[in-house]
Amino acid sequence: MPEFKPFRAQKRMKALMAGHFHGVDAASRDPQRRVAWCTSVGPAELLRSLGFEVYFPENHGAMLGATRKAQEYIPKANAAGYSPDICSYLTSDVGAYLAGETPLQQAYGLEGVPRPDVLVYNTNQCRDVKDWFAFYSREFGVPLVGVNSPVNVGEVTAEHVAGAVAQYRALLPALEAAAGQRFDIDRFREVLALSADTSRLWKACLWKARHRPTPLTFFDACILMGPAVVLRGTPDAVAFYEETLAELDERIAAGVAAVEGERLRIYWEGMPVWGKLRDLAGFLGELHAAAVVSTYCNSWVFDAFDQGGDPFEAMARAYLDLFIARSDDAKEEIMAGLLADFAVDGIVYHDAKTCPNNSNTRYGLPQRLKERTGVPYVIVYGDLNDLRCFSEEQAKTSIEAFIEQVPAGGAA
Amino acid sequence: MSARPLYLGLDLGSAWSKAVLLGPDGQVLARAARRTGMRFEDAAGALRDDVLDRAGATAADLASVVSTGYGRRNVPFADARRTEISCHARGAHHHFPRELDLVDIGGQDNKIVHVRRDGAVANFLMNRKCAAGTGAFVEEIAHRLDVPLEELEPLAEAATREITLSSFCTVFSATEVIKLIREGESPGNLCRGIFNSVIARVVEMGPLGGFIVMSGGVVAAFPVVARILAEKTGAEVAVAPHPQHLGAFGAALVAREGG
Numbered sequence: 001m002p003e004f005k006p007f008r009a010q011k012r013m014k015a016l017m018a019g020h021f022h023g024v025d026a027a028s029r030d031p032q033r034r035v036a037w038c039t040s041v042g043p044a045e046l047l048r049s050l051g052f053e054v055y056f057p058e059n060h061g062a063m064l065g066a067t068r069k070a071q072e073y074i075p076k077a078n079a080a081g082y083s084p085d086i087c088s089y090l091t092s093d094v095g096a097y098l099a100g101e102t103p104l105q106q107a108y109g110l111e112g113v114p115r116p117d118v119l120v121y122n123t124n125q126c127r128d129v130k131d132w133f134a135f136y137s138r139e140f141g142v143p144l145v146g147v148n149s150p151v152n153v154g155e156v157t158a159e160h161v162a163g164a165v166a167q168y169r170a171l172l173p174a175l176e177a178a179a180g181q182r183f184d185i186d187r188f189r190e191v192l193a194l195s196a197d198t199s200r201l202w203k204a205c206l207w208k209a210r211h212r213p214t215p216l217t218f219f220d221a222c223i224l225m226g227p228a229v230v231l232r233g234t235p236d237a238v239a240f241y242e243e244t245l246a247e248l249d250e251r252i253a254a255g256v257a258a259v260e261g262e263r264l265r266i267y268w269e270g271m272p273v274w275g276k277l278r279d280l281a282g283f284l285g286e287l288h289a290a291a292v293v294s295t296y297c298n299s300w301v302f303d304a305f306d307q308g309g310d311p312f313e314a315m316a317r318a319y320l321d322l323f324i325a326r327s328d329d330a331k332e333e334i335m336a337g338l339l340a341d342f343a344v345d346g347i348v349y350h351d352a353k354t355c356p357n358n359s360n361t362r363y364g365l366p367q368r369l370k371e372r373t374g375v376p377y378v379i380v381y382g383d384l385n386d387l388r389c390f391s392e393e394q395a396k397t398s399i400e401a402f403i404e405q406v407p408a409g410g411a412a
Numbered sequence: 413m414s415a416r417p418l419y420l421g422l423d424l425g426s427a428w429s430k431a432v433l434l435g436p437d438g439q440v441l442a443r444a445a446r447r448t449g450m451r452f453e454d455a456a457g458a459l460r461d462d463v464l465d466r467a468g469a470t471a472a473d474l475a476s477v478v479s480t481g482y483g484r485r486n487v488p489f490a491d492a493r494r495t496e497i498s499c500h501a502r503g504a505h506h507h508f509p510r511e512l513d514l515v516d517i518g519g520q521d522n523k524i525v526h527v528r529r530d531g532a533v534a535n536f537l538m539n540r541k542c543a544a545g546t547g548a549f550v551e552e553i554a555h556r557l558d559v560p561l562e563e564l565e566p567l568a569e570a571a572t573r574e575i576t577l578s579s580f581c582t583v584f585s586a587t588e589v590i591k592l593i594r595e596g597e598s599p600g601n602l603c604r605g606i607f608n609s610v611i612a613r614v615v616e617m618g619p620l621g622g623f624i625v626m627s628g629g630v631v632a633a634f635p636v637v638a639r640i641l642a643e644k645t646g647a648e649v650a651v652a653p654h655p656q657h658l659g660a661f662g663a664a665l666v667a668r669e670g671g
Contacts, residue, residue, distance in 0.1 A: 404497070
């Protein structure tokens with residue numbers, strides 16, 4: 001098994017994440033403060049500007065996957081009427097709630113997940129997030145509000161943006177009522193500026209993988225992305241990625257390779273298999289293949305935050321530009337750009353059984369992209385959280401066979 | 413190195429394990445196969461001893477050992493390992509040095525490997541998670557029909573009607589069989605249906621070219637599947653010599669070429 005090289009930043013991140021969860025937990029117990037649950041690519045900036053502490057159930061879903069506790073909880077949600085075919089973040093999370101358990105108990109000493117005052121979704125990723133939050137709205141008796149985004153979008157137009165802006169503005173009365181304070185656009189601008197800084201720095205970190213050998217892999221990035229998801233819009237996230245970026249520069253200067261003897265540069269397309277993250281990192285490392293780029297980790301890079309002007313428009317565009325909400329033609333274009341930018345030798349597509357929206361293998365995209373770029377690919381079948389859908393040996397054989405065939409430094 | 417360098421290929425499959433021993437000039441000295449059982453290490457050791465015995469050789473004569481198949485990481489005495497995709501392609505190219513699509517139907521998975529004229533693998537496909545259409549599927553349905561495996565093909569040859577089991581799932585396919593039995597379908601038609609289903613699952617995996625080579629235990633035991641594949645695709649279909657051993661043969665060739 002190859003040597004893992006943990007980042008100093010991970011230690012800092014652990015403290016940051018602990019602070020985040022304790023902060024939300026404390027707010028949920030304080031009658032003067034308010035907690036909003038938000039989808040991971042939802043309007044967190046709006047919520048922070050209204051003084052909410054923000055909690056992200058998808059982050060909790062990923063924790064359930066990474067700790068493999070999902071296996072215990074998914075069947076409970078299945079039995080409660082949530083199909084094994086729908087999002088396994090949803091079924092893991094709802095199952096854990098039904099069991100009255102959470103990894104936050106062991107990791108951070110919390111009694112349970114912090115109770116929300118309002119639930120806010122954006123369907124830019126999928127409809128499942130709305131159904132997921134609806135469960136908790138019924139359970140806690142708190143309002144559910146959100147934005148229904150267009151999906152399968154080619155070019156994001158002014159009309160798309162205007163429609164989303166109208167929906168965000170329409171949320172304000174409900175959010176103000178839940179927050180117990182009035183919306184302040186200057187505060188919103190400040191939070192958005194912090195998100196823009198976070199996004200710019202996170203992107204800079206990911207782009208360090210263009211260096212050969214790369215100082216970080218997709219698997220490292222899956223861990224390091226935590227603050228970009230749950231703390232964007234805060235100074236803590238900005239400081240964290242400034243430090244992480246400096247550490248990556250140090251690694252490059254010192255010639256530290258994330259994968260010893262990096263021979264092949266891989267694009268990981270689709271969700272991580274959370275319960276096998278470390279295992280797959282080691283497996284690819286053993287084969288001297290470095291997963292240098294992914295659409296997943298790039299999903300928290302929001303270039304549009306920086307556009308200036310109306311902050312509602314900037315946020316709306318950022319959350320419409322999202323890869324997952326785009327048409328296959330647009331996705332193909334984005335991926336072709338990343339393949340060239342990161343000098344990719346081959347693509348591993350993860351077709352996640354319960355995440356069709358994040359599985360870009362089902363409408364001929366891999367074949368078209370190979371035709372266009374010449375970059376070979378392999379598809380592995382698995383899931384983000386439900387390991388019942390992951391045949392490990394078959395997946396590893398496919399990846400290993402693929403790596404045996406792909407020549408380094410050029411398409412097959 | 414021994415004065416008589418020998419090369420061993422071991423294919424540790426999900427159901428069966430196979431071994432091929434090559435002599436210094438690449439000639440096949442011995443082949444063996446056995447049920448994989450509970451321990452890959454034991455199957456590998458027993459197969460090695462078996463082929464060495466048959467060739468009148470000893471372990472000291474082995475210049476190189478290459479393992480492949482699901483158990484490829486569990487052969488402590490292997491010098492190198494390769495995936496079964498590479499080894500099957502290598503074996504197929506040895507027998508048929510031309511552009512081809514290899515269709516391997518094994519105990520637990522099906523593979524299509526597109527092999528270029530120069531022997532390189534252009535791409536490959538494997539079945540998804542379900543075993544429908546694999547050797548395990550054939551065994552399961554035969555068990556449900558209470559027909560010994562060796563009687564399946566003669567019965568299928570007597571079929572009077574083409575049926576295909578449509579389910580992607582082996583268990584649901586068995587349910588379909590029960591429905592057909594209830595409707596009075598003849599044993600011959602049912603057996604033919606099993607083989608039709610095997611080929612249907614292969615054909616829907618991906619495009620197949622003009623020349624197809626078949627390998628694996630299913631075509632070794634039931635050559636009728638090669639005829640059905642030719643009928644369904646219109647392609648020229650050949651069966652690799654000793655089809656169940658093609659992966660092990662390819663592994664032995666890789667061993668001889670320096671691992």
